[in-house]
Amino acid sequence: MTEPSRRTRGVQHGPRSRQVVEAVRAATLAELARAGFTGVTMDGVARAAGVNRTTLYRRWPTKAALLADVVEPLLARYDADPGTGSLRGDLLALMTAIRDNAARPEGRALIAAATTGAPELGELVRAANARTLAPFHRALARAGERGELEGLGDAEVIAHLVFHGVVMWEQAHGAPPGDVDLDRILGALLPGRG
Template sequence: MTQAARRTLGLQHGPRSAQVIENVRAATLTELARAGFAGLTIDGVAKAAGVNRTTIYRRWPSKAALLAAVVEPLLADYDNDPATGSLRGDVLALMTMIRDNAARPEGRALVDAVKAGGTGELGDLVATVTERALASFRRAGASPLVAHLAFSGVVMWDQTHDGPPADEDCAAMLDTLL
């Protein structure tokens, strides 16, 4: 006797689904803070979120996809233009937004994952983050070179300094670029 294939409805939408997504996002952040990207497991996230592994795999087929879901709210920030009325004001607002996003738990998780050598697995995500951020600079009217240098200056600042750039540091970098 053969058993009939199990029929599912696929991805669900609605309040319960939204709650599951938020629980998984929160659990992923918790697990990233505890174990880092290298130690992140789907099993660990599922247990922390109180869901089955298949619930996670149905939506996010890899650790990189989980991290992408976690950082999406940060990326959404880059879709909103500052519109301060000047190129300098817009670029400065974007630079401080990048700095502030990197300090949020989601941003720290991404930075830590990349620093820990996850660039191979996270290559597409890093490219997406970079492109969405650079697009916001271009929409503000910055040249591609100014956009790249402003973005990189903020992202790389803590490699040679003790912490993220202060507002004055962002302004000084920008004034040098402009």
């Protein structure tokens, strides 16, 4: 009687699985930093992580899935609201979070990948932008409930301007916005609410 062939099981969970996930995340970041998104290969990530290609493909079927997993902890930070009690305080906390997250390896990888225009990243980039912009909308909605928006104008436009003011600052100025720069952006959009 012959032994039945061993079947590969699905995605595993447990200590070894966590080690694999962390090794793949680290390898993905290293490969993104070395070769950029378009130069990353699944074989290269598997080799750098010391895992089998089948292990990699079982959990991450595409390069976009790898990048999405790498940046998920960074994006999860935008699911919680600062709740400082003031519009200015909430917006400043969110602007600081965006600036600081953009400086992290995961943030740099997402920004660099997004600027490639790779079609396979379209959905990830849209979802990341929406998820990052959502707490700005929530902060403005809370401010409206507190009566802080009186005389300010279009809250949706303010959310976009504050968000993109931080996101685009480094491209326009060659360095991330400092605390003074964040204050300047807010001052321009929230005059007299210092």
